[in-house]
Amino acid sequence: MRSASLPHRMTLLVLREANQPVKQIQVSKPFVIAVPIAALLSISGLIISLQMQSGHTISRLEDTLRLQNLKFEAIVTDKNEAIQRLQSQVITLSGQSKELMDRMERVSELEAELQSFIDKYGSKGDAGKLSSLSSLSLDESLGRGGEFIAVHDQEIEELAQETSDDFLEISAMLDEIEKNVPTTLQKAKQTQYSISGTPSEWPTLSTRLTSNFGYRTDPFTGKAAFHAGIDIAGKIGDPVYAVAAGKVIAAESNRSRGKYIIIQHPNGLQSWYMHLSEIKVSEGDTVKKGQTIAKMGNSGRSTGPHLHFEIVKGDKKVNPLSYLQ
Known part of the structure; x- marks a missing residue:
C-alpha cells in the first residue's frame, strides 16, 4: 500500500x-x-x-x-x-450718441445766439461769457497712467446700462434746454425791445430849455395856454436823435408843427419832434435809440431855432422830463 x-x-x-x-x-x-x-x-x-x-x-x-x-x-x-447684448447696447448707445451730438449742436447754436444777444445788449458788468459746451479736450498723445483694475463682464453690462441711463437723463435735460432757451431768448428780446423802446435819451445835444411842460403864456398871443411838451434851445442844423427805438408813423409838415416826426414805441408810447429844418427818415422806417432822425430848425409856428419835443402815452400828453435822463 x-x-x-x-x-x-x-x-x-x-x-x-x-x-x-x-x-x-x-x-x-x-x-x-x-x-x-x-x-x-x-x-x-x-x-x-x-x-x-x-x-x-x-x-x-x-x-x-x-x-x-x-x-x-x-x-x-x-x-x-x-457679447450680443453688449453689441446691441453699443449700437443703441451709438445711435443715442449721434442724436445727442445733433442736439448739442442745436444747443450750441442757441448758446451762440444768446451770447450774441449778450454781446450786443449786455453791460460791461455782466458776469462773463457763457461757457462753451466743447471747452474740454482730450489728447491721448500726452502722458497717461493709473493702477490697473480688471473689469468683469457684469461690470461692463452695468456700465453700459448706467451709460444708457445717463444718455436718457442728458436727453431729458436737452429737451428742457431746447424748450426753455428759445422762450427765454424771446422774452429777453422782448424785454430788451421794451427797454430800448422806452424813451430815456435826450433828443438833442443841448439840454437847455426855453419852455417847460404845462401852462405858460403863449409867445404869439400873450394869453395863457397849455404847452404839451418842452422846448429845447439849439442852432439850426443841430442833430435830432430818436429818444428810443421804434417805428416812424409820421414824417410830415404843416403850418403849426412845421416839419415834424412821430415815432411809435412799445407800451403805447409815442415821441414827437417838431419845427425841424430837415427830416432824415421816412414813414414806416424802424429806428434805433440814439439814431439821427432830423436836424433842428425853425419851421412852423416858432419864434426861433429850437426843438419842440413831446411824449404821448395812450393818447395822453405827459411831461417828457419824466423819461429823459
Missing part, C-alpha cells in the same frame, strides 16, 4: 544552514499543481478586478469631462449672449 501511493506524492527538500540536516517535506502532487493554478487564478482575478476598477474610473472621468464640457458650453453660450 505504501509503495503504491508514493507516485502520488512529491518530496520537497528544504536546505538550511551548512551544519543543519536537509529537511524533507512530502506533499501530494495535486497540491503542487493546485497552488500555481490558485496563484494564476488570483492574479487573473486581480487583473480583472483592476480592469473593472479602471473601467469605473474611466467612466467617472468621462462623466466628469461631459459635465465640464456642458459647463464650458453654458459659459460660452452666456459669453456669446453677453
Whole structure:
C-alpha cells in the first residue's frame, strides 16, 4: 500500500544552514499543481478586478469631462449672449450718441445766439461769457497712467446700462434746454425791445430849455395856454436823435408843427419832434435809440431855432422830463 501511493506524492527538500540536516517535506502532487493554478487564478482575478476598477474610473472621468464640457458650453453660450447684448447696447448707445451730438449742436447754436444777444445788449458788468459746451479736450498723445483694475463682464453690462441711463437723463435735460432757451431768448428780446423802446435819451445835444411842460403864456398871443411838451434851445442844423427805438408813423409838415416826426414805441408810447429844418427818415422806417432822425430848425409856428419835443402815452400828453435822463 505504501509503495503504491508514493507516485502520488512529491518530496520537497528544504536546505538550511551548512551544519543543519536537509529537511524533507512530502506533499501530494495535486497540491503542487493546485497552488500555481490558485496563484494564476488570483492574479487573473486581480487583473480583472483592476480592469473593472479602471473601467469605473474611466467612466467617472468621462462623466466628469461631459459635465465640464456642458459647463464650458453654458459659459460660452452666456459669453456669446453677453457679447450680443453688449453689441446691441453699443449700437443703441451709438445711435443715442449721434442724436445727442445733433442736439448739442442745436444747443450750441442757441448758446451762440444768446451770447450774441449778450454781446450786443449786455453791460460791461455782466458776469462773463457763457461757457462753451466743447471747452474740454482730450489728447491721448500726452502722458497717461493709473493702477490697473480688471473689469468683469457684469461690470461692463452695468456700465453700459448706467451709460444708457445717463444718455436718457442728458436727453431729458436737452429737451428742457431746447424748450426753455428759445422762450427765454424771446422774452429777453422782448424785454430788451421794451427797454430800448422806452424813451430815456435826450433828443438833442443841448439840454437847455426855453419852455417847460404845462401852462405858460403863449409867445404869439400873450394869453395863457397849455404847452404839451418842452422846448429845447439849439442852432439850426443841430442833430435830432430818436429818444428810443421804434417805428416812424409820421414824417410830415404843416403850418403849426412845421416839419415834424412821430415815432411809435412799445407800451403805447409815442415821441414827437417838431419845427425841424430837415427830416432824415421816412414813414414806416424802424429806428434805433440814439439814431439821427432830423436836424433842428425853425419851421412852423416858432419864434426861433429850437426843438419842440413831446411824449404821448395812450393818447395822453405827459411831461417828457419824466423819461429823459
